[in-house]
Amino acid sequence: TLHIARPEKGKTLADFQNIYNSIAEKMKSESAYDDGTGYGPVLVRLSWHSSATYDKNDNSGGSYGGTFRFKKEASDVLSKGLENATKFLDPIHSEYPWLSHGDLYTLGGVTALQELGGPKTPWRPGRVDTGPETVPAHGRLPIPEGNASYVRNYYDRFGFNDQEVVALLGAHILGKTHLKNSGYDGPWDDDTNIFSNEFFGNLLERKWTLEKNAASNMQYNAKGGIMMLPTDYALVQDPKYLKYVKKYADDQDAFFSDFRDIYVKLLERGISFDDSIEPLVFKTLKEQLK
Ligand code: HEM
Numbered sequence: 001t002l003h004i005a006r007p008e009k010g011k012t013l014a015d016f017q018n019i020y021n022s023i024a025e026k027m028k029s030e031s032a033y034d035d036g037t038g039y040g041p042v043l044v045r046l047s048w049h050s051s052a053t054y055d056k057n058d059n060s061g062g063s064y065g066g067t068f069r070f071k072k073e074a075s076d077v078l079s080k081g082l083e084n085a086t087k088f089l090d091p092i093h094s095e096y097p098w099l100s101h102g103d104l105y106t107l108g109g110v111t112a113l114q115e116l117g118g119p120k121t122p123w124r125p126g127r128v129d130t131g132p133e134t135v136p137a138h139g140r141l142p143i144p145e146g147n148a149s150y151v152r153n154y155y156d157r158f159g160f161n162d163q164e165v166v167a168l169l170g171a172h173i174l175g176k177t178h179l180k181n182s183g184y185d186g187p188w189d190d191d192t193n194i195f196s197n198e199f200f201g202n203l204l205e206r207k208w209t210l211e212k213n214a215a216s217n218m219q220y221n222a223k224g225g226i227m228m229l230p231t232d233y234a235l236v237q238d239p240k241y242l243k244y245v246k247k248y249a250d251d252q253d254a255f256f257s258d259f260r261d262i263y264v265k266l267l268e269r270g271i272s273f274d275d276s277i278e279p280l281v282f283k284t285l286k287e288q289l290k
């Protein structure tokens with residue numbers, strides 16, 4: 001499968017900054033969502049799930065075709081909860097019907113990441129909607145129960161190495177698990193909508209206890225109401241992953257630049273961009289205040 005980027009005709013940085021601003025303003029006006037967590041985390045998760053079907057073996061899946069818009073893909077039980085993000089973005093798509101769904105879902109994640117204090121993340125337009133026949137079968141999303149070898153093998157399908165996997169999973173500093181979505185529960189602290197390297201400090205510094213939760217799933221809990229999925233905890237169980245957990249716990253700047261790089265790589269996986277397509281770097285709302 002070949003995915004050639006074709007940027008929307010005649011659109012400039014200003015046009016995409018307008019979309020960024022519409023999404024960011026809507027995030028601000030709907031900040032009460034999910035008990036005050038806001039829409040940022042679930043928008044980041046949608047950008048990940050819309051890219052997570054990629055398979056390097058035939059270059060299928062990934063963000064290019066915007067296939068998450070089809071119920072066949074969005075109905076994957078492992079994507080439960082993401083209907084909140086697609087419903088949030090529907091009016092944005094109506095306001096900018098010329099934007100492809102693949103560009104919408106990935107731009108939504110970049111906007112959310114930057115508005116939550118994350119790194120400035122270059123973004124390139126040009127994903128083109130493909131039809132329902134291109135929706136990959138379910139089974140390409142990761143399960144939370146996996147151990148370190150499961151995680152390593154899963155990301156091998158993207159061609160990501162150990163350093164990239166650890167950086168990418170640092171996104172789990174954002175947002176929450178919800179029993180009604182995934183059958184996992186927590187965290188119960190409040191600052192789950194600020195992007196930082198704390199995920200790694202939590203892993204290393206807290207005392208973790210493996211417990212059965214209210215949905216009879218095993219998860220790691222620590223005092224102070226934070227939790228980890230088995231796939232999160234795998235990062236400190238495996239010595240090769242642990243090396244990078246320590247690096248990122250000690251060095252927030254290194255985490256921010258490595259996360260930015262692998263997040264861009266994820267959102268663009270499988271797409272051929274012409275070198276003439278300049279990556280766009282958006283201003284945050286705060287940076288645009290007079
Ligand atoms: C081993 C790979 C991964 C597994 C098994 C996994 C699993 C999960 C699960 C079970 C949830 C809770 C969903 C819910 O109950 O609402 C979740 C939430 C989340 N995930 Fe992941 N995830 C993985 C990788 C990633 C990656 C690569 C990113 C982004 C780069 C990401 C971003 C998020 C975010 C931001 C949330 C919070 C969403 C919210 O607050 O509604 N995850 N993940």
Ligand SMILES: CC(=O)Cn1cnc2ccccc21
Pocket residue numbers: 172173174175176177186187192199202226227228229232
């Ligand atoms: C603060 C923290 O590490 C909570 N946390 C740990 N693993 C997570 C997975 C999805 C959402 C939140 C998650």
